[in-house]
Amino acid sequence: MSLVDSAIVRLLPAVPRPVVRRISGRYIAGESLADAVRVVRRLNVEGKMATIDVLGEEVADPAEAEKIANAYRETFEAIEREGLDSNVSVKLTGLGLNVRHDVCRENLEAVVRHAAERGNFVRIDMEDSSTTDETLALYRELREAGLDNVGVVLQARLKRTLADVQALADLKPNVRLCKGIYLEPAEIAYRDFDSIRGSFVQILEALLELGSYVGIATHDEWLVEQGERLVAERGLGREEYEFQMLLGVRPPLGNEIVRGGHRLRIYTPFGRDWYEYSLRRLQENPKIAGYIAADTVGRLIPGRNGSS
Numbered sequence: 001m002s003l004v005d006s007a008i009v010r011l012l013p014a015v016p017r018p019v020v021r022r023i024s025g026r027y028i029a030g031e032s033l034a035d036a037v038r039v040v041r042r043l044n045v046e047g048k049m050a051t052i053d054v055l056g057e058e059v060a061d062p063a064e065a066e067k068i069a070n071a072y073r074e075t076f077e078a079i080e081r082e083g084l085d086s087n088v089s090v091k092l093t094g095l096g097l098n099v100r101h102d103v104c105r106e107n108l109e110a111v112v113r114h115a116a117e118r119g120n121f122v123r124i125d126m127e128d129s130s131t132t133d134e135t136l137a138l139y140r141e142l143r144e145a146g147l148d149n150v151g152v153v154l155q156a157r158l159k160r161t162l163a164d165v166q167a168l169a170d171l172k173p174n175v176r177l178c179k180g181i182y183l184e185p186a187e188i189a190y191r192d193f194d195s196i197r198g199s200f201v202q203i204l205e206a207l208l209e210l211g212s213y214v215g216i217a218t219h220d221e222w223l224v225e226q227g228e229r230l231v232a233e234r235g236l237g238r239e240e241y242e243f244q245m246l247l248g249v250r251p252p253l254g255n256e257i258v259r260g261g262h263r264l265r266i267y268t269p270f271g272r273d274w275y276e277y278s279l280r281r282l283q284e285n286p287k288i289a290g291y292i293a294a295d296t297v298g299r300l301i302p303g304r305n306g307s308s
């Protein structure tokens with residue numbers, strides 16, 4: 001990312017919300033469950049699976065957390081009714097992690113049980129490092145309670161992650177491996193591009209060694225190639241791992257992955273609480289400065305963006 005772009009990333013919180021909404025539209029299915037259903041149907045037609053995320057995080061009110069848990073119940077019903085190939089992803093701070101451990105645990109368990117009743121699966125997203133211990137502890141609690149239709153996320157950016165893999169080994173965890181979006185202090189996280197890539201490969205090797213099912217979540221071509229190499233070296237069948245990408249990010253690379261014979265799952269968020277998620281996606285978009293400029297020009301010179 002150029003210097004100008006990284007300055008713009010720091011200024012993103014000052015960008016007016018309507019502008020953020022317009023330029024981040026492609027990362028989000030829409031505000032309603034019907035929008036998510038429409039997008040997932042299209043992805044399925046393209047040979048891609050999905051994981052639906054009900055947007056909402058850092059919830060401080062127990063009633064709000066319960067509302068999000070209920071939205072997942074409706075999501076499972078829609079997935080079943082529409083015959084979609086999709087599971088769901090949840091954020092624990094959306095289910096009440098910041099309210100109380102037991103509130104979050106109850107909501108999470110309800111979502112995982114609803115999924116189990118419908119033969120579906122729940123992925124627990126990983127948030128910033130202040131939540132890692134509790135997230136892994138809740139994952140273990142559910143697995144030890146006999147719930148196997150649940151998986152977790154590990155972040156290559158964190159120096160602790162290889163040790164976490166070993167600590168989870170007895171559960172043979174189902175893991176989504178990603179670089180990690182949250183900027184963390186240098187004492188606990190790798191900061192440079194190559195170290196994060198190196199860590200990703202090491203962790204992927206360790207997980208495959210355990211026999212874990214891994215969702216290899218990246219838009220980094222080099223890491224996709226490493227993933228392809230490692231699963232081929234182990235002779236894994238296409239049902240024994242998957243690639244994962246975010247809605248709206250590098251669809252042509254996703255199409256290549258599918259053409260290569262791999263399974264690909266697209267993270268598909270929907271809901272009214274789109275702001276924080278959108279900011280994170282824009283932070284990672286190498287063309288962010290151009291998009292903001294184009295949006296501004298489009299509004300100053302009516303007609304440029306199709307309006308008149």
Ligand SMILES: Cc1cc2nc3c(=O)[nH]c(=O)nc-3n(C[C@H](O)[C@H](O)[C@H](O)COP(=O)(O)OP(=O)(O)OC[C@H]3O[C@@H](n4cnc5c(N)ncnc54)[C@H](O)[C@@H]3O)c2cc1C
Binds near residue numbers: 180217221249
């Ligand atoms: C399915 C999925 C689930 C995820 N879940 C989590 C999670 O639970 N917790 C967590 O911390 N992180 C999560 N992430 C985010 C992840 O940690 C990274 O921040 C993100 O994927 C970018 O890393 P990358 O591997 O794609 O590599 P990068 O080097 O960041 O990106 C590779 C290339 O992809 C393109 N690109 C990447 N992002 C964008 C964008 N937003 N817009 C346009 N182009 C882009 C660029 O061309 C870039 O050069 C998830 C990612 C995926 C794919």
